[in-house]
Amino acid sequence: MATVKVKFRPSTVKDRPGSIVIIVTHHRIVRQITTGYKVFTHEWDGKHSKPVLPDNNERTAIVQSITRKLRSDMERLSAIMERFENRCHNYSSDDVVEEFRRTGKGNTLFIFMENVIERLRQLNHSGTAKNYSAALGSFKRFRNDEDISMEAIDHILMEDYQAYLASTGVVPNSISFYMRILRAVYNRAVEQELTKDRNPFRTVFTGTEKTLKRAISIGDIKRIKDLDLSLKPGLELARDLFLFLFFCRGMSFIDAAFLKKTDIQNGILTYRRHKTGQVLHIKIIKPIKELIDRYSSNDSSYLLPIVTRPNCEERKQYETALRRTNNSLKLIADMIKLPIPLTTYVSRHAWATIAKSKNVPVNVISDALGHDSIATTQIYLASIDASVIDRVNELIIKDL
Secondary structure, three states: OOEEEEEEEOOOOOOOOEEEEEEEEEOOEEEEEEEEEEEOHHHEEOOOOEEOOOOOHHHHHHHHHHHHHHHHHHHHHHHHHHHHHHHOOOOOHHHHHHHHHHHHOOOEHHHHHHHHHHHHHHOOOHHHHHHHHHHHHHHHHHOOOOOOEHHHOOHHHHHHHHHHHHHOOOOHHHHHHHHHHHHHHHHHHHHOOOOOOOOOOOOOOOOOOOOOOOOOOHHHHHHHHHOOOOOOHHHHHHHHHHHHHHHOOOOOHHHHHOOEHHHEEOOEEEEEOOOOOOEEEEEOOHHHHHHHHHHOOOOOOEOOOOOOOOOOOHHHHHHHHHHHHHHHHHHHHHHOOOOOOOOHHHHHHHHHHHHHHOOOOHHHHHHHHOOOOHHHHOOOOOOOOHHHHHHHHHHHHOOO
């Protein structure tokens, strides 16, 4: 196996820092990696080949940063050589150096995560990209904008980040949200062999904590449906969009926003979930048809008046409509004195809860909602016939 040593090259100019280099040797062939890290002679421990903290406090942070980066470089080289040894013994010191330089490009969390975010935007996963950007922004604040190599990410760092989030008042579910995103990014780096998997998230919270119940009863749905909002068109539209989502088995607002008229064929609405890509089929029953007939416009290819200007910042139109709808739903909740805030998401939670109260099998509910995450649907593997789901939907809605 190749050997790696760290050397210090003093500067030939007086009072100037020297350079730290890494020497890679394999089959007696020696290659040098110039790190770009510079320390003064008195900041180098020649016996142990590592930097030492100076008495000068102004240099302490710099030397500490160099020490961390150097440790990360050595870990990355060790992982590279281990991979070469496992795959084939016929490799050279040049191969090690070349791989070290290749994986060094973008092999920091900030750069790698920014590339992932850009890729998500290219795939039109705008919502996911925003979530990833929020997580990255949070982690950057924790790090005071100091980037970190993938090799330096370990469970201690993640525990420190968790403690930081908690100290700033972030609730457990939000902590889990950030951690799960960072874990997904880290796993991508592992898959691309940019780092060895150290399982850094094993000791931090990545689950979900029970929160205030967001479901409402069928009686609440009926009170919302029976409200006379004819003199308040903004509230009426928000109420009807909420009902449409409920009638369509708790459809997500983003999926409803981009429904096209052509998605309806032979009385069946077919759409692909933005979140998971799963294709769902919904029978157009009477309450759904009444809302479509009321709001469908001949001037638009879209089914509902959410995206009203096709091909013109449609994502922004959706986000604006979502905020406007949720604000209106809060007013509606006050009107009927609901004990919880009313949002478009409540329709989804309510549909599932009401279905469960009617003894509908959980796997049918899962399939109806289009869950596709292992974390939420690993026990719901059965493939349910669409007609069964449609009968369940009619069973729920007939009580209105």
